Amino acid sequence: MPLIRVSDLSLGYDSQIILKGLNFVVNAGDYLCIVGENGSGKSTLMKTLLHLTPPLGGKIEFSDGLSENEIGYLPQQTLVQRDFPASVKEIVLSGCQGKCGLRPFYNKAEKELAKKNMERMEIADLSNRCYRELSGGQQQRVLLARALCAAEKVLLLDEPVSGLDPVVTEKMYSLIKRLNEEQVTIIMISHDIAAAVRYATHILHIGDSIFFGTGEEYLKSKEGSLFLKKADEEEKKNG
Amino acid sequence: MDKLIMYLQHPLVLRALIVGVLIAFCSSLLGVTLVLKRFSFIGDGLSHVAFGGIAIASVCNLSNRMLIVLPVTVISAILLLRTGKSAKIKGDAAIAMISVAALAFGYLLMNLTSSSSNLSGDVCSTLFGSTSILTLTRWEVILCAVLSAATLLIFLLFYHKFFAVTFDEDFAKASGIKADRYNLLIAVIIAVIIVLAMNLVGSLLISALVIFPALSAMRLFRTFRSVTICSAVLSVTGALSGILLSILAGTPVGSTIVAVDAVLFGICFLAGKIRGIN
Ligand SMILES: Nc1ncnc2c1ncn2[C@@H]1O[C@H](COP(=O)(O)OP(=O)(O)OP(=O)(O)O)[C@@H](O)[C@H]1O
């Protein structure tokens, strides 16, 4: 039984379907990249997997070993966060909330967990800094540490490298790769096809036509080659 | 100075000070959440609803207006939160509609039925707060203390939940927090605070009481906890000095407090600039 099995899923908002006929499976230890154009419904798919928006048809099945809040989530950034007064520590700790139930305070184990994950993401020295004063790359690592506090088994990452420079992007990718090697299942949205093919074990392309398979299969498929060509043209146009 | 000491020995003034401090304290607690969640407009809408509630209460000639105003405001808070979330009805428009309608009907009701010779005085004092804080009954002081204590307790118990839900609702939901429940709780507390604060500053100035301290604190501090504590301190300071000033200078209580809050904001703004935070 795979970790997550999605069959004939339709998604959208208020009964308006954005995408339908989605089929894929995620096994433990997989690294799945979701690619597709802006507005094709990648973030919506992620929210549907997280039960934030109800599916409009089809099924999402989780294996028995995986309960709902064993999934960590790194959202595409929202505006509210930008001027929010909060320290790195406060934010990372808030990832443990799901474990707290109704207990009003964090216990020792949760504080330890937060500390461990800050070290894992190499932000331990920033723990008392204000989130909004950090660089984009540091902010992403804070949110990643928070996601790790919420869950160890599966991480859903919505464009974790958007807006980062090439060096920091590489660093982010290798951090994520390292997590994957530590048996964390990764599901990541990305616009960076080259990196997706390099790091991911599987690729899901959504849009007018849907593709699901391994990275190599993707390069040979018509969705893959078309998308790559488009990306190439974009690059040439932009200089 | 002698005058001040003389006043302070007066039980009514003492009562007013206690109530003022309690209300200011509570209203500042959720100010940060309110500002950051872009809920401030709900606070504004609710204050108008509370005005309508007062009008109804005075028509019914109730001796205790809170009995009507409190439930009406709480229910409206829940309704506003619901409509604000549905994509079909524009949240802002709904709030504007409800609040303006409440204001209009409230004034109309007061006008039609008022037996008081000083109608505009009544309305004015409901809108801007009045000397009424100096004429609080024992019962009102007790109610105020109980509600404040409840607010503080809930806030302490759910502080981390409120933080999580305010900072990132989607993430909170994804990690298994019942975010809708906490949003509801926040809305109810806001409603209670607004009704309380109405005694202090009147319905038009409530938003200022809730929002100024939070905004000021955000100029100076950068963690959620320090901002919350600072805004509570600022709010209590503003209320205390506002009430004392108004007694000494004979100015209206509500607007004096808000004026002090505004001055405090100015100071914090400058201090923040100097420290180079914003
Ligand atoms: N809350 C919402 N209510 C209604 N429609 C929405 C909502 N959020 C997004 N949409 C619509 O759903 C479609 C897919 O949006 P989504 O955010 O999933 O795209 P995306 O693939 O993540 O794009 P991007 O690459 O820009 O992040 C878009 O057409 C968008 O307008």
Ligand SMILES: [Mg+2]
């Ligand atoms: Mg997206």
